[in-house]
Amino acid sequence: xxxxxxxxxxxxVQPQHAFLVTLKVxxxxxxxxxxxxxxxxxxxxxxxxxxxxxKGCGLGQCGACTIIVDGRRVVSCxxxxxxxxxxxxxxxxxxxxxALHPVQQAFIEHDAFQCGYCTPGQIMSAVGLIQEGxxxxxxxxxxxxxxxxxxxxxxxxxxxxIKDAIAHGLDPREAMTQAVEAIAQDAGREA
Amino acid sequence: MNVxxxxxxxxxxxxxxxxxxxGHARYAAEFDQPDLMHAAMVLSTIPSGTITAIExxxxxxxxxxxxxxTHENAPRLPYAPMAKRPQVxxxxxDQLKVFQDPTIRFNGxxxxxxxxxxxxxxxHAADLVRVSYEHADGHTTFDRARGRAPSRGNEKAGRPxxxxxxxxxxxxxxxAVSIDANYVQARExxxxxxxxxxxxxxxxxxxxxxxxxxxxxNDRDEIAHVFGIKKENIHVVSPFVGGAFGSALRTWxxxxxxxxxxxxxxxxxxxxxxxxQCYTSIGFRPHTEQRVALGAAADGTLTAIVQEAFGQTATxxxxxxxxxxxxxxxxxxxxxxxxxxxxxMNTNSPCPMRSPGVATGMLAxxxxxxxxxxxxxxxxxxxxxxxxxxxxxxxxxxxSSKELRACYRVAAERFGWSERTPEPRSMRRNGHLxxxxxxxxxxxxxxxxxxxxxxxxxDGTALIRTAGxxxxxxxxxxxxQVAAETLGLxxxxxxxxxxxxxxxxxxxxxxxxxxxxxxxxxxxxxxALLDDLAGVVKASPDPRLAAFKAGTPxxxxxxxxxxxxxxxxxxxxxxxxxxxxxxxxxSAPGNESKTHSSAAFGAVxxxxxxxxxxxxxxxxxxxxxxxxxxxxxxxxxxxxxxGGMVQGVGMAxxxxxxxxxxxxxxxNGNLAEYVVPVCADIRSLDVTFxxxxxxxxxxxxxxxxxxxxxxxxxxxxxxAVYHATGRRVREFPILPERLLMG
Numbered sequence: 001x002x003x004x005x006x007x008x009x010x011x012x013v014q015p016q017h018a019f020l021v022t023l024k025v026x027x028x029x030x031x032x033x034x035x036x037x038x039x040x041x042x043x044x045x046x047x048x049x050x051x052x053x054x055k056g057c058g059l060g061q062c063g064a065c066t067i068i069v070d071g072r073r074v075v076s077c078x079x080x081x082x083x084x085x086x087x088x089x090x091x092x093x094x095x096x097x098x099a100l101h102p103v104q105q106a107f108i109e110h111d112a113f114q115c116g117y118c119t120p121g122q123i124m125s126a127v128g129l130i131q132e133g134x135x136x137x138x139x140x141x142x143x144x145x146x147x148x149x150x151x152x153x154x155x156x157x158x159x160x161x162i163k164d165a166i167a168h169g170l171d172p173r174e175a176m177t178q179a180v181e182a183i184a185q186d187a188g189r190e191a
Numbered sequence: 192m193n194v195x196x197x198x199x200x201x202x203x204x205x206x207x208x209x210x211x212x213x214g215h216a217r218y219a220a221e222f223d224q225p226d227l228m229h230a231a232m233v234l235s236t237i238p239s240g241t242i243t244a245i246e247x248x249x250x251x252x253x254x255x256x257x258x259x260x261t262h263e264n265a266p267r268l269p270y271a272p273m274a275k276r277p278q279v280x281x282x283x284x285d286q287l288k289v290f291q292d293p294t295i296r297f298n299g300x301x302x303x304x305x306x307x308x309x310x311x312x313x314x315h316a317a318d319l320v321r322v323s324y325e326h327a328d329g330h331t332t333f334d335r336a337r338g339r340a341p342s343r344g345n346e347k348a349g350r351p352x353x354x355x356x357x358x359x360x361x362x363x364x365x366x367a368v369s370i371d372a373n374y375v376q377a378r379e380x381x382x383x384x385x386x387x388x389x390x391x392x393x394x395x396x397x398x399x400x401x402x403x404x405x406x407x408x409n410d411r412d413e414i415a416h417v418f419g420i421k422k423e424n425i426h427v428v429s430p431f432v433g434g435a436f437g438s439a440l441r442t443w444x445x446x447x448x449x450x451x452x453x454x455x456x457x458x459x460x461x462x463x464x465x466x467x468q469c470y471t472s473i474g475f476r477p478h479t480e481q482r483v484a485l486g487a488a489a490d491g492t493l494t495a496i497v498q499e500a501f502g503q504t505a506t507x508x509x510x511x512x513x514x515x516x517x518x519x520x521x522x523x524x525x526x527x528x529x530x531x532x533x534x535x536m537n538t539n540s541p542c543p544m545r546s547p548g549v550a551t552g553m554l555a556x557x558x559x560x561x562x563x564x565x566x567x568x569x570x571x572x573x574x575x576x577x578x579x580x581x582x583x584x585x586x587x588x589x590x591s592s593k594e595l596r597a598c599y600r601v602a603a604e605r606f607g608w609s610e611r612t613p614e615p616r617s618m619r620r621n622g623h624l625x626x627x628x629x630x631x632x633x634x635x636x637x638x639x640x641x642x643x644x645x646x647x648x649x650d651g652t653a654l655i656r657t658a659g660x661x662x663x664x665x666x667x668x669x670x671x672q673v674a675a676e677t678l679g680l681x682x683x684x685x686x687x688x689x690x691x692x693x694x695x696x697x698x699x700x701x702x703x704x705x706x707x708x709x710x711x712x713x714x715x716x717x718x719a720l721l722d723d724l725a726g727v728v729k730a731s732p733d734p735r736l737a738a739f740k741a742g743t744p745x746x747x748x749x750x751x752x753x754x755x756x757x758x759x760x761x762x763x764x765x766x767x768x769x770x771x772x773x774x775x776x777x778s779a780p781g782n783e784s785k786t787h788s789s790a791a792f793g794a795v796x797x798x799x800x801x802x803x804x805x806x807x808x809x810x811x812x813x814x815x816x817x818x819x820x821x822x823x824x825x826x827x828x829x830x831x832x833x834g835g836m837v838q839g840v841g842m843a844x845x846x847x848x849x850x851x852x853x854x855x856x857x858x859n860g861n862l863a864e865y866v867v868p869v870c871a872d873i874r875s876l877d878v879t880f881x882x883x884x885x886x887x888x889x890x891x892x893x894x895x896x897x898x899x900x901x902x903x904x905x906x907x908x909x910x911a912v913y914h915a916t917g918r919r920v921r922e923f924p925i926l927p928e929r930l931l932m933g
Contacts, residue, residue, distance in 0.1 A: 051218075052214015054218075057386075092213060108208035118384045118433075120212075143870075155873040158870065
C-alpha cells in the first residue's frame with residue numbers, strides 16, 4: 001500500500017467531516033483522509049496529484065473529468081471520494097501500459113485535440129465506449145461522445161481517431177465480448 | 192548556407208501530443224505548492240450600487256479559514272498606471288480595482304475572497320458571507336439611444352467612430368438595387384474547457400504566478416503595476432493553456448485577488464474560477480447590433496456600403512472592437528461609410544473572442560451581401576468576384592499577398608457549388624430542406640516584436656526558449672519545425688520551452704500573430720546560433736576543423752558539411768569543448784505595414800439541412816479554402832480551421848448568453864444551458880490551403896490562421912438557412928423559434 005498522505009496536516013479537517021478512505025487507482029491503493037465533501041475529481045487531482053483528470057465545470061456538463069470506475073464511464077466531479085472505496089478506478093495516467101494505448105496513439109496521429117485540456121476525458125470516454133461496443137457507426141460515436149465538450153473543435157478528428165483505434169489497435173473479438181458483457185450488465189441493472 | 196530538411200510544410204504530429212494524451216501536460220491549477228491554500232470568491236448579486244455592510248464573522252470562524260478579505264480590510268493597492276496601455280486591455284476607462292471601494296459596477300463583481308486550508312472549507316465559508324447593498328440606478332438594457340462614440344484611446348487603436356470615403360448615403364439613394372437591414376449578434380462566452388486559474392506564491396517581495404495567460408510577459412507587467420513592485424520580482428509560469436480564444440489575453444481582476452490573498456495569509460494560494468464565475472470574472476464577445484445598407488449597379492458592381500455597429504461595453508472600462516474593418520476593405524467600392532457606437536452597461540468588461548470584431552462585422556456584411564445577391568438575382572459567389580478588392584482601399588495600399596480568387600474557386604469546386612439551384616426551398620432531401628450558402632473570410636495579419644533563444648547542447652540537440660504561449664494552435668510543434676529547418680536538424684532533435692517570463696520576451700499569443708512574430712524570432716535565433724558557431728569554427732585551432740573553414744558554411748544533415756563529409760553538431764561541440772552555445776534572435780515589424788496591407792483570406796461554403804416542422808438546423812458539411820501564406824504544419828493548421836468552423840456553428844445556431852435585464856447577468860452561466868457545439872452537431876469539415884507565400888509580410892512567408900478560421904462561417908451557415916427555407920433570420924444565433932417565426 002502506498003502512503004501518499006504526506007500532507008495530512010495541510011488537509012486537516014474537522015473530525016465530523018473526516019473520513020479515512022482507501023482508493024484503488026490504476027491498480028495502486030492509496031489511503032488518505034478526506035473531507036466528506038471532497039469529490040473524487042478533487043481527491044485525484046489535489047490529493048493524489050493525478051492531474052491528468054481535468055476539471056472543466058464541476059457540474060457534470062463537460063466530460064473533462066471522465067474516468068472509468070468498475071468498468072463504467074464516470075464523471076468524477078459528480079461523485080464523492082468516500083463513495084468510491086474499494087472500486088477499481090482507472091484514470092488517464094493508468095491507460096498506457098509501457099506503450100501508449102491505441103486510442104492515445106490514434107489521438108496523436110489524427111490531431112484529435114489542440115489545447116489538450118479535454119483530451120484525457122475524451123480518451124477515457126472513447127476507451128469506455130469501445131469496450132462497451134457503443135462505437136459501431138460514425139453516428140453512434142458522435143452521439144455517445146457528445147458528453148465530452150471540445151471547445152477547440154476537434155470533433156471530426158476525434159471521430160476519425162476512435163475509428164482508427166478500433167480498426168487497427170483493438171481486437172474486434174475482444175471488443176465484441178466486452179460489448180456482450182456490457183449489455184448483459186445493463187440488463188441486470190435494469191432488472 | 193542551410194540546406195533545408197523541409198521540416199516546414201510537413202504534417203508533423205504535435206510534439207506535446209504524448210504529454211497531452213497521457214495527462215502529463217500541466218495547466219495553471221496543477222502546480223502543487225508546499226502549504227498551498229485555497230481561495231473562493233464571493234461575487235456581487237446586484238448590477239449597480241454600494242455595499243452597505245458585509246458580514247464575515249461566520250465565515251471567519253468556519254473551520255480551516257485563515258482570512259476573509261473585503262474592501263473593508265484589504266490592503267490598499269497602488270494600481271500604478273502603466274506607461275503605455277497594453278493593446279489587450281480596454282483602451283478607455285479604468286480597470287476594476289479589487290476590494291478597494293464599496294462600489295458595485297456589475298453583477299458578479301468580486302466583493303470578498305475566503306482563504307482556507309482546503310477547497311471545500313473555502314467554498315463553504317464563502318457561502319456564509321452576507322452582503323447588504325444600497326441599489327443604484329444602472330443600465331442593464333441594450334439601448335441604442337444611449338450609443339456614444341468611442342473615446343480617443345479607442346480611436347487611436349483603430350476603432351474610429353466615423354469613417355467615409357466618397358458619399359455613401361447619396362450613392363445608396365441613387366443605386367439601381369439596394370438592401371438595408373439590421374443584424375443582431377448575441378453576447379458569446381469563450382468557455383475554454385480549462386477554467387481560469389492562478390496559483391500565487393510570495394517569497395518576500397518576490398511573487399511567482401502559475402497562471403492561465405496568453406501573454407506571460409504582460410501578465411507580469413500588469414501585476415507589477417497593481418502591487419507597485421518591480422516586474423523583475425515577478426515570475427509568471429504558464430507552459431500549457433487549456434484553450435482561451437482571447438479570454439486570457441489580458442490579466443483579469445482574479446489574478447490580483449489570488450496574489451493579494453497569498454500576501455495576506457503568507458502562504459501560496461490557488462484561485463480557480465468556477466464555470467459560472469467564468470461568465471462574469473473574465474470577458475466575453477459583446478452583444479452587437481448592426482445596420483448594413485448596400486447599393487449596387489444592375490450588374491452587381493457595388494456603389495455604396497454603409498455599415499453601422501452598436502457594441503456593448505462596461506461602465507468602468509471602454510472596450511471597442513474592429514467590427515467595421517471588413518466593411519472598409521473586403522470589397523472594392525467607391526462609397527463607404529462606417530459608424531461605430533458604444534453602449535455602456537453595468538456588466539463585466541467584454542474582451543476579444545476569436546476573430547474579435549471581424550467575426551461580428553463579417554457576419555453582418557456577408558449576410559447583407561447574400562441579401563444583395565438575392566435582390567440582384569445574382570449568384571452570391573459571382574457578386575463577390577465582381578467586387579473583388581485588388582487593393583486595401585481604406586489604407587490605399589496593395590496587399591502583400593492575396594489568393595482569395597483561388598480560395599473561391601477551390602472551395603466552390605470542392606463543395607459542388609455549381610449544383611446549387613438558386614431558388615430558396617428548391618433543394619430537398621429525405622423530407623428536409625437543403626440549403627447552400629457561402630461567405631468570404633478575412634482577418635488582418637499583424638506581427639509584433641519578439642525574441643527567442645536557441646541553444647545547441649553537447650549531445651548535438653537544440654533547445655529553443657521563448658516566453659510565448661501555446662493555447663492550442665500548436666506553437667510547440669510549429670516552432671520546432673522552424674528551428675529544425677533553420678538548423679538542419681531532424682525535428683526529434685529539437686526541444687521547445689514556452690510560457691515562462693524567465694525566457695526571452697514574446698508578444699501576446701493572440702490575433703493570429705504568433706507564427707509571423709515568434710516564428711521569425713525563432714528563425715533569427717537559430718540563424719544567429721549557426722553564425723556564432725561558424726565564427727567559433729573559423730577561429731578554432733583544432734586541426735580537425737581546418738577543412739570546414741573555407742567559404743560559406745553549409746549546415747545540413749545535423750551538422751556542418753565539408754569536403755570530407757558532415758561533422759555532426761555533437762562532434763563539433765565535443766571538438767570545441769563546449770557544453771552549450773546559445774544565441775538570441777529578435778524579429779520586429781519592418782516598413783512592410785507602411786507599404787502594404789496584409790491579411791489572411793478564405794472562402795467558406797456550408798450546407799444545411801432544415802427540418803421544416805421543427806425549425807432545427809443541421810450542418811452536414813462545411814468546405815473552406817484558405818490563403819494563410821506559407822503553411823508551416825498542414826496538420827495543425829487544418830485543426831485550427833476546423834476548430835473555427837465548429838465555433839462558427841455555435842455562433843450561427845447555438846450560442847448566446849441569456850441576459851436577464853432585471854439582474855444584469857447572464858442566467859445560463861454553465862455548459863448545459865449555454866449551448867456549445869458537441870460532437871453530434873458536426874459532420875464533414877473540409878479544409879484546403881491554396882498555395883502562397885507572403886515574404887513581404889515576414890521572412891517566413893506565413894500569415895495568421897486561427898482568427899481566419901471563424902471569420903465568415905456563421906454568415907455562410909445563415910445564408911444556407913435562407914436558401915433552404917426562404918426565411919432570413921437576422922438575429923443570431925438562428926434558434927428554431929426564430930426560424931419558425933421569422
